[in-house]
Amino acid sequence: MSRIADFVCDLVFPNRCPFCDRFIPWNFLCCPECREKLETADFCPTCGMAACVCGTAEFSYDSCAVARPYTGLVREGILRLKYNRGFNAAKLICTELSEKLKSLDIPNSADLITAVPMTKSRRRSTGYNQAEYIAKLLSKSLGLPLDFKLIGKNKTASAQHKLSAEERREAAKSAYFAPKSHADISGKTVILCDDIITTGSTLSECAAVLKAEGASRVCCAVLSGTLLSPDKNIKE
Numbered sequence: 375m376s377r378i379a380d381f382v383c384d385l386v387f388p389n390r391c392p393f394c395d396r397f398i399p400w401n402f403l404c405c406p407e408c409r410e411k412l413e414t415a416d417f418c419p420t421c422g423m424a425a426c427v428c429g430t431a432e433f434s435y436d437s438c439a440v441a442r443p444y445t446g447l448v449r450e451g452i453l454r455l456k457y458n459r460g461f462n463a464a465k466l467i468c469t470e471l472s473e474k475l476k477s478l479d480i481p482n483s484a485d486l487i488t489a490v491p492m493t494k495s496r497r498r499s500t501g502y503n504q505a506e507y508i509a510k511l512l513s514k515s516l517g518l519p520l521d522f523k524l525i526g527k528n529k530t531a532s533a534q535h536k537l538s539a540e541e542r543r544e545a546a547k548s549a550y551f552a553p554k555s556h557a558d559i560s561g562k563t564v565i566l567c568d569d570i571i572t573t574g575s576t577l578s579e580c581a582a583v584l585k586a587e588g589a590s591r592v593c594c595a596v597l598s599g600t601l602l603s604p605d606k607n608i609k610e
C-alpha cells in the first residue's frame with residue numbers, strides 16, 4: 375500500500391500497542407519494543423509442558439504446540455483477550471502459534487480445527503469464547519475448516535482455577551461430552567485450540583471426546599503455557 379494510504383489508515387483506524395498503549399501503525403500488532411520484551415520458553419511438543427511429564431502422565435491428545443509462557447506481557451495480553459476484548463496481543467501470539475504448528479508439520483496432515491468449549495451461560499456473560507477466537511484465526515492462516523459442534527460442556531463444571539490438579543482431572547472428566555448430532559470425524563486429524571495449558575487435563579478430556587467420535591489424531595494448539603508446577607493453582 376502507498377504511504378499516503380498508510381497515513382490515512384492510521385488516521386481513520388488509530389491502533390495501539392496492546393501492552394504499552396502507545397500508538398502504532400495500523401498494520402502492526404504491537405510496538406517493536408514490546409515485541410522484544412515478550413517472554414519465551416521451551417515447551418515439550420508432545421505433552422505441552424515446560425517441564426515434560428511424558429514419562430509419568432498420559433494424555434488423550436497426540437501433540438501440543440504452545441506459543442509462549444503465561445508470564446509477564448503475554449499473560450497481560452491473554453487476560454485482555456479473556457476479559458477486555460483487546461485482540462491485538464492474541465492476534466500476534468496466534469501468528470506465532472501458526473508458525474509453530476507449521477514447523478511441527480501439523481497443518482499438512484490436519485483436517486479441521488475445533489476449540490475447547492464454554493458453557494452456554496458463560497458464553498452469554500462474556501459474549502464470546504476466546505478459544506474459538508483463536509481457532510478462527512488459525513483457520514484463516516492455515517486454510518482449514520472449523521467445527522465448534524464436536525464437544526459439549528456441562529454447566530455443572532466448576533471453575534477450573536479454583537481446583538487442585540487432582541480435582542481438575544476429576545472435574546474435566548465429567549465436564550465434556552459428545553453432542554448427540556455431530557459431524558463424522560472418523561479417521562480425521564483435529565487441531566484443538568485453547569488459550570492456556572496448565573495441567574493438560576482440560577485438553578486431554580476434550581481430546582478424549584474427539585477420539586471417542588473417531589478422530590485418529592488430536593493436535594493441541596495453545597497460546598500460552600503456565601510455568602508453575604501443575605500442582606499449584608493459578609489464580610486469575
Ligand SMILES: [Zn+2]
Nearest residue numbers: 391394405408
Ligand atoms: Zn508496546
Ligand SMILES: [Zn+2]
Nearest residue numbers: 418421426428
Ligand atoms: Zn512431554
